[in-house]
Amino acid sequence: MIYLDNAATSFPKPRSCVREMRRALRAPLGNPGRGGHRAALEAAQLVYRARCMTADFFDLADPARVVFCQNTTAALNTVLWGLLGAGKEEKSRVLVSVLEHNSVLRPLYELRRRGAVTLDFFVPCEDEEVCLARFCAALRPNTRLACVTCRSNVSGLAPPVFSLCRAAHKNRTLFLADAAQAAGFDDISMRRDGIDYLCAPAHKGLYGVTGLGILLVSPRAPLPKPLLYGGAGFAGERRQMPPLLPERLEAGTLPVHAIAALCGGLTFLRQEGRESIVRREQRHSARLFEGAEDAGCHLHSVRDAPMVTLTHPRFAPEELAEKLDRARIAARAGLHCAPLAHAALGTLESGALRLSVGAFTSRRQIERTLKVLRQILR
Amino acid sequence: MDAILNVGSVTAAQKARQLLKKAGIFVEITRTRTAGCGYAVRVREEKKVLAAALLKEGGVRVKP
Numbered sequence: 001m002i003y004l005d006n007a008a009t010s011f012p013k014p015r016s017c018v019r020e021m022r023r024a025l026r027a028p029l030g031n032p033g034r035g036g037h038r039a040a041l042e043a044a045q046l047v048y049r050a051r052c053m054t055a056d057f058f059d060l061a062d063p064a065r066v067v068f069c070q071n072t073t074a075a076l077n078t079v080l081w082g083l084l085g086a087g088k089e090e091k092s093r094v095l096v097s098v099l100e101h102n103s104v105l106r107p108l109y110e111l112r113r114r115g116a117v118t119l120d121f122f123v124p125c126e127d128e129e130v131c132l133a134r135f136c137a138a139l140r141p142n143t144r145l146a147c148v149t150c151r152s153n154v155s156g157l158a159p160p161v162f163s164l165c166r167a168a169h170k171n172r173t174l175f176l177a178d179a180a181q182a183a184g185f186d187d188i189s190m191r192r193d194g195i196d197y198l199c200a201p202a203h204k205g206l207y208g209v210t211g212l213g214i215l216l217v218s219p220r221a222p223l224p225k226p227l228l229y230g231g232a233g234f235a236g237e238r239r240q241m242p243p244l245l246p247e248r249l250e251a252g253t254l255p256v257h258a259i260a261a262l263c264g265g266l267t268f269l270r271q272e273g274r275e276s277i278v279r280r281e282q283r284h285s286a287r288l289f290e291g292a293e294d295a296g297c298h299l300h301s302v303r304d305a306p307m308v309t310l311t312h313p314r315f316a317p318e319e320l321a322e323k324l325d326r327a328r329i330a331a332r333a334g335l336h337c338a339p340l341a342h343a344a345l346g347t348l349e350s351g352a353l354r355l356s357v358g359a360f361t362s363r364r365q366i367e368r369t370l371k372v373l374r375q376i377l378r
Numbered sequence: 379m380d381a382i383l384n385v386g387s388v389t390a391a392q393k394a395r396q397l398l399k400k401a402g403i404f405v406e407i408t409r410t411r412t413a414g415c416g417y418a419v420r421v422r423e424e425k426k427v428l429a430a431a432l433l434k435e436g437g438v439r440v441k442p
Contacts, residue, residue: 033388033417036409041388044407048392062437064389234387234416244439247387 002329002365006358007153007181007307007336009203009210013265014359017207020264024257031253033233043256050259051246053266057206058198059189060216067215067246068254072180073103074227075199075215078249079176080107082224083145084117092144095120095135095173097159098340099152104178105340108147123344124148124159126302132163143173150182154341154352156305158186165194174221180204183214184269185278185306196221202258207265207359212258217245226251268359277359281306284357284366291370292355295377300345300352307356312377317353320376327372331355381426383433384410384418384441391417397436403429416441 003011024046030039032047051063060066069075084092094108094117111117122138124131139146146168151158161177168175176197179188184205190198198216202208217223226241230251235242242248269277285301288308293299301309311317317333324331334351335342342348355369385394391407398405398419405419421429430440 036407036417041407044388044392048389048396051389052396064393232387236415242387244387244390246389 002369004329004331004355004357004361004365004369006361007204007354007356008332010205010207010358012360013209013261014207014268016267016271017209017261017264020267021209021257021261024260029256032256033247034231034253046256046263047254047259050263050266053263054214054216057266057269058183058200058216059191060218061191062219064245065217065219067217067249068259069213069215069249070211070255071213072178072199072201073213075213076103076176076178077107078215078227079197079199079224080104080111080147081227082249083174083222084111085114086225091115092117093120093140093142094118095122095138095140095143095146097122097124097148098344099124099149099154099157099159099338100147100340101149101153101178101180102337102339103180104147104149104176121340124152124157126157128160128163131159132167135159135164136167139167139171139173141171143168143171145174145176147176147178149178149180150186150188151179151305152338152341153181153307154300154309154336154338154354155345156181156301156307156309158182158302158305161188161195162193169194181307184265184274185281187274190216190218194218197224202262202265206262207268208262209258211255212262214262215249223248228252272359278306281357281359281361284361284363285355287363287366288355288357288370291366292373295370295374297373297377300347301354306358307354309352309354311347311350311352315377317351320353320373323376324369324372329369329372379423380420381423382408382411382418382420383426383430384412384416385433385438386416386441388417390438391419393436394419394433394438397432397438398429401428401432403432405429 029043032043051066179200183200202212228251232247297310321333
């Protein structure tokens with residue numbers, strides 16, 4: 001199979017990921033933070049190693065500020081509900097990019113329905129200065145939080161996070177970055193970029209497995225209230241969740257085996273080098289872009305992204321995806337859970353077909369895909 | 379004779395071990411001996427004051 005749906009989840013997984021997960025399954029690992037015996041402490045050590053590697057990867061000094069969640073949606077909901085859902089008398093104002101995924105939009109719509117927030121939107125674009133100007137124009141003196149994706153899952157557009165963060169902080173606005181597509185692809189530094197909250201999945205560009213999301217909280221950012229309440233492994237006599245990270249936001253047992261896989265994924269990125277993987281992916285997507293354009297497709301993605309998003313005047317995206325699947329090529333069609341991004345691109349009615357490459361995509365697979373695409377469109 | 383420094387969570391205990399290891403102080407993670415569950419680091423008695431100071435400096439709160 002030619003797998004071109006890496007934006008949904010990466011496949012195949014690197015050997016280091018499989019090795020770490022297999023080792024974790026075979027080793028006597030207990031429940032981390034839930035006992036003093038050797039097996040529980042071994043598991044805790046593994047989890048701490050993953051926190052350190054993740055903190056290092058995203059340039060965050062304190063590994064205790066790496067919070068593990070069920071997925072990116074849970075990480076985003078933790079920040080949104082934990083900051084904005086506390087039932088303050090005054091509504092919080094939130095600035096949102098139109099590129100956001102439903103994992104950001106839906107919690108915000110629900111918060112708005114409950115009267116907790118007012119939403120403002122801005123439209124990011126490729127020109128950094130124009131994008132910044134639009135962002136600043138949409139900021140209000142009382143904007144409490146800005147939610148911006150680091151890279152759109154539809155068009156692959158990457159807003160200038162560093163500049164937007166600086167503008168947000170000048171306005172005393174907190175910055176929430178959704179790195180669902182960018183983590184592992186873009187160079188993200190919590191410290192340099194000034195991001196307050198970063199949410200990312202383990203199973204996409206970080207080459208781990210599903211069932212694990214990551215929330216990174218900057219040292220200057222206020223702690224969100226927990227989304228879930230339950231066991232934290234210590235201070236069991238207290239009625240409240242403990243005040244310190246990461247346990248404050250990690251009620252219940254952690255997915256140790258998925259966390260082991262994350263260690264393997266991060267090891268892969270370190271050994272291969274993120275930049276070299278990115279260069280390879282960009283070469284492949286540039287070739288796909290060019291080939292699809294020559295075949296008469298309308299392209300809706302930016303050129304430096306690891307994805308190509310397209311429509312065709314004669315074929316519906318779902319039809320194209322089905323025909324590709326018959327040729328054993330996995331690609332995703334639809335709205336990709338980002339309706340405002342499609343509205344901005346003019347593809348809300350039709351949706352679009354997305355071909356997303358990964359670290360293991362080969363030149364041969366790209367050429368084969370283009371050949372099949374040309375045959376379909378003939 | 380060893381001293382026990384209560385640090386709360388297992389993450390705090392791991393962080394404490396990492397900080398103290400950098401300073402050449404080797405510790406063992408253990409459970410607290412007081413009521414309620416939690417974690418502590420076991421350190422040699424003569425290193426207790428230094429270890430507590432290093433942990434405070436490194437942002438790990440030592441509980442009485």
